[in-house]
Amino acid sequence: MKRQFRVLPLLALTLLAGCKSQSPTTTSGSGVRQGLGVYEYRDEDPSVQPFFSDRQGVIGRNGMVASAHPEASQVGLNILKAGGNAVDAAVAVQFALAVVYPGAGNIGGGGFMVYRGNDGKAYTLDYREKAPGRATQDMYLDSLGNVRPGLSISGHLASGVPGSVDGMAEAHKRFGKLSWAQVLQPAIDLAAKGFALTERDALGLNRIKGDLTTINPGKTYFLKNTNPADTLKWQKGEIMVQADLARTLQRIQSQGRAGFYEGETARLLAEEMKRGNGLITEDDLKDYHSVWRDPIQATYKNYNVITMPPTSSGGVALVQLMRFTEPYPLRKWGWNRDSTVQVMVEAERRVYADRAKFLGDPDFVKVPSDTLMNVDYLKSRWTDFSFAKATDSKNVRGGTIPGYESLETTHFSVVDKAGNAVSITTTLNGGYGSRVVVGGAGFFMNNEMDDFSVKPGVPNMFGLIGNQANAIAPQKRMLSSMTPTILEKDGKLFMVVGTPGGSTIITSVYQTILNVIEHGMSMQQAVNALKFHHQWLPDKTIFENGAFSDATVQNLQNRGYMLEKLTNTLGRMDCVLIRPDGSYEGASDPRADNTARGY
Template sequence: MNKRVAPYSLLLLFAVAVASCKTQSPTVSTADTRVKESQGVYQYRDEDPTVKPFFSDRVGVTGRNGMVASAHPEASQVGLDILKAGGNAVDAAVAVQFALAVVYPGAGNIGGGGFMVYRESAGKSYSLDYREKAPGQATQNMYLDSAGNVRQGLSISGHLASGVPGSVDGMVEAHKRFGKLSWAQVVQPAIDLAEKGFAMTERDATGLNRIKTDLNTINPNKTYFLKTAVPTDTTTWHKGDLLIQRDLAKTLQRIQARGRAGFYEGETARLLAEEMVRGKGLITEEDLKNYHSVWRDPIQATYKNYNVITMPPTSSGGVALVQMMRFTEPYPLRRWGWNRDSTVQVMIEAERRVYADRAKFLGDPDFVKVPATQLMSPDYLRTRWTDFSWAKATDSRSVRGGTIPGYESLETTHFSVVDKAGNAVSITTTLNGGYGSRVVVGGAGFFMNNEMDDFSVKPGAPNMYGLIGNQANAIAPNKRMLSSMTPTILEKDGKLFMVVGTPGGSTIMTSVYQTVLNVIEHGMTMQQSVNALKFHHQWLPDKTIFENGAFSDATIDALKSRGYILEKLSNTLGRMDCVLIRPDGSYEGASDPRADNTARGY
């Protein structure tokens, strides 16, 4: 049965807003007004009218029969081809997952895991947890020295950093339950890409050149992902070079022929286990044989006249997204305007409290009690908001996870698919860091994950994304590590409305949050919402990072005067791949211009 979170009543929403504001009224600077041009593009009225708060002016892709948006043009084309061949959204999603393992090795994978949210055209929704697990020999203190200090790097690179992969099992389960085409047909495009090769993009080439030293260090006597057969050769990859992966093709052929057993048993399992022995990793053939993904009830929660369908734990993303949206629901964001000081202040304070709750309460529900329903409840959220003040920023040092009676204590990829019938899939999948642990399985040709770093290696110690964890997310044998991935589907008035998600480590939840609100509250198209510049706060460290141009000077001055610490980024946030159902029933595919992300529709 689906878990549907009871909506706020209007009276309670008003009470929360009034209580939080106390005797103060929201102060919105009139200087920071934005207008919507006839073309639907927002600009700053008080500053240079040619300066727009978007990363680019990319326009969304439209279609009526199907849409695929993913991190790589080759993978999106594979998904579209499957839809055109009569496949449904799940068939296309499975094909895209395997294609990304070939063309996007930094995050696409068969050596990692992920989450799927699926909504049938008739309206029923499902979620599949194919997150990695800790090996059976894992221990809570496996990354600590004798003095109890974290041994830096062990959970990030090398064989000991890897959890038991879940991606192949997840795809098998999804296809077995909902697929329409044959298994062989949906896996074949990835085999073709690996056997025949594909022309690399500039970003593909740059990424592999960047990790050349790690490849040589962690994978001695191997030549995977190097341009020449001589590991010491200084020759670098360039845009347009053909990347052929013959061992990966053989691995995919075993998966095609034997399904789950083609990865978790037999030759591939043997090669993976031998690789772990070589590098003193922990994953065994028994761990692989015992791995199974889990169907879970998706979170469903209302926001105004929308229904948010999102991922439950072991993802923290769904709970966090609902909390953030409910915190901001009482406020007139549309009237205040996109990224104006009051809008941003409310959103920052929501993010701050949500990430503190994440650290305290969330973990694998098969191992710990996760009070998801309570965390999203009106009464709880009201108590979390009582120390909000318009006059000054909340000090994160004074913010801890809330109190619930009876409770016992950055590289990923996303893709969205909608088919002709209106079936929708939202999948976020990952190796964790870029190229995972940098370990390539000898003889099998794929990268392993470094997901063990997503556990709380030590309570209070930050992971590679700066996230703080606690006992709920401590390492234990066969336990799934907590994730920030937030694949989400929205309904409007009971009908499919939006499919959304992104990579980005700890910034995933806030990027999804802003992208959804950009459409719902600020009237942006799907592509404008993806293009829009973003910001992020995660409780600790106590600062708000933002893309260059996300805030006007007036907003920056107003927030700083209230004690907010702002840090402008030299890089970007998010890699959104989304689909919006437009009023005329057509699909708008939106892919992120910050990378090679591509939408394909027909």
């Protein structure tokens, strides 16, 4: 049995020693804590509003599901009401999302699961995709060693071997209560009978029509009419039926894992790859298996953070961020005030530099997770921090460890009546993955190969830099930023949290947790709250419109921080909080179709 990663809390003086006698300056009027769920933000500008919307959380006592699509959340809730546990509901939601949320929900991708039973025992399941057996380190480079643009992002060569079906089969086999057939049936019904498109569903499918017809010649999947040249567009409320996907799901229902990785579906997938010069074979599919890994567990004040180990980079990074933050009086300074933001950005800068240097598939490379989360190591990373000015990312590299050899995703959270909790983040990588639809099977393939370091020092689609630890190798899992997380407070279940967002996943989860713990927000307020992000390179902090007051922007710029206001949004959080009276607050992100359902 592998040992669990467990990190002891930092002493404030240990980490603050690197700051010497600097005293931060803050603008006036910080946030005011008035008890859990009642948060007031006061600023010198009364028009400043820290929330994306005023959506209220959903309250329930017997179960809660929060996911990216109302149909999927309803499926999960129905499973809970039928006597299923959190894992049964999570499996049903995963397959339902593959039908109703094809941009990220999937059976052609992969993901990570964090599970905490009501007995307090925690488990993590890595069902991340793998590189095909014929993959090579330089497969996306030309004869001169330059990256060939687009090959790792769209088309058949961009896909890794899918892990979602195997992951769900493993999770259900170990923890499920209802029958496999029962938890698959809702997704089959949605595919066979159809479901009503939301406005966002319709816009997404219309947006990718050109890619669908270019990458899938002769196919009509996800097009409104069978004639690919037809200019008709999907409209909100129209019913979309997916007959081939229904049959694929029926094979999984009747044959379990083998219904995807062997037999008819495997043959169709391998033929699709051959047709487009992809690398995945039937042997790759048959050989794929998800992996149970020991969770990272780390304390933050009187909270215990349970999160994913590598192949996810999210867990290590989140713990590092929390450790860097813990000594500072964020509550006193206030939400998104200049000193609060400065500490968080400087932590993010160092954490993402470490991510680039050290993290990869632990089955292939030595990943120094314990050291990266160690008190002394973190202290050494903080010695050049100063409140007086921003650190220059050009002067920040991954730390030194002696002896070491050198944005579309979706998340859902489930808690059942007994207090079992599941946090799952799953993805195709980019929106609609590689845009390849498997002929005869009706589902999108992933473009996860782009999450490898296709060439050291060259950024991927999310701007993330990678190195040799995350180089391509046959059967290797690519590094991920997915950060499904569960928190305990005083030994009891407290929060289930996660989000999509590519490289911004880690920082969005980090901020959402701090919004509740440090700033006294309810779960829904923490989700609604406007967010920001820094990832080492490029050296800039992006933020949602309204996340910073004008005074905060000016103070940060005066210290040398490069700031960029976004025209879009950050995060698509789906979370559950256990309230003091034992009830559940489901919080879904108002930035999209995310929906919480409880009873």
